[in-house]
Amino acid sequence: MTPPTELAAIRNLATAAHLFVEPIWLEWNSAWNGDAPVTPSQWTCGRTSLFLSRALAAEGFEASWASGTPSLSSSGPELGDFGFLSDAGWQSHAWVECGNVIVDITADQFGAPPVHIVDRYDRRYSKGDRDTALPEFIRARQRAVDEIWPRWRCNSRKPSTLIPEMFAYTAE
Numbered sequence: 001m002t003p004p005t006e007l008a009a010i011r012n013l014a015t016a017a018h019l020f021v022e023p024i025w026l027e028w029n030s031a032w033n034g035d036a037p038v039t040p041s042q043w044t045c046g047r048t049s050l051f052l053s054r055a056l057a058a059e060g061f062e063a064s065w066a067s068g069t070p071s072l073s074s075s076g077p078e079l080g081d082f083g084f085l086s087d088a089g090w091q092s093h094a095w096v097e098c099g100n101v102i103v104d105i106t107a108d109q110f111g112a113p114p115v116h117i118v119d120r121y122d123r124r125y126s127k128g129d130r131d132t133a134l135p136e137f138i139r140a141r142q143r144a145v146d147e148i149w150p151r152w153r154c155n156s157r158k159p160s161t162l163i164p165e166m167f168a169y170t171a172e
Helices: 004-030 045-058 134-152
Strands: 063-068 082-088 087-091 093-098 101-104 115-120
Touching: 004 045, 004 082, 004 101, 004 115, 004 134, 045 063, 045 093, 045 101, 045 134, 063 082
Parallel strands: none
Antiparallel strands: 063 093, 082 087, 093 101, 101 115
């Protein structure tokens, strides 16, 4: 079990990261040539989770990027029950595993709170055995995080000044 003070620090940092990256999602989504996202975080989970894992690690937390993909395409074969289990079934998704919790700041696209922290074994999350993105997309994800990282490091907003009650927290 994660100590309450550590959970509070993770929640504060995740909240700060969410507030920081929210306007960046607009930048990322403006480059998208498809339909407009339903929520600003839609289609950003890979980059956002990579950024969040880096931010947590920079503050001394053991954090790792995780993902799951139920199939490689809408017409492709099923890989299994991987990703995030929404009301519509398993969805491709990425999140951060930090100690005994999952920290997800893009699960709002599935109806969860903007900062979603749950037990690491929450049944709605199922990690696949590999990153199924093509190598060029993995590199693009890394570049996107590298590009925003200096902005985060120079950001004057400190997690301790945020009001974490704005976001729901559940640890099951």
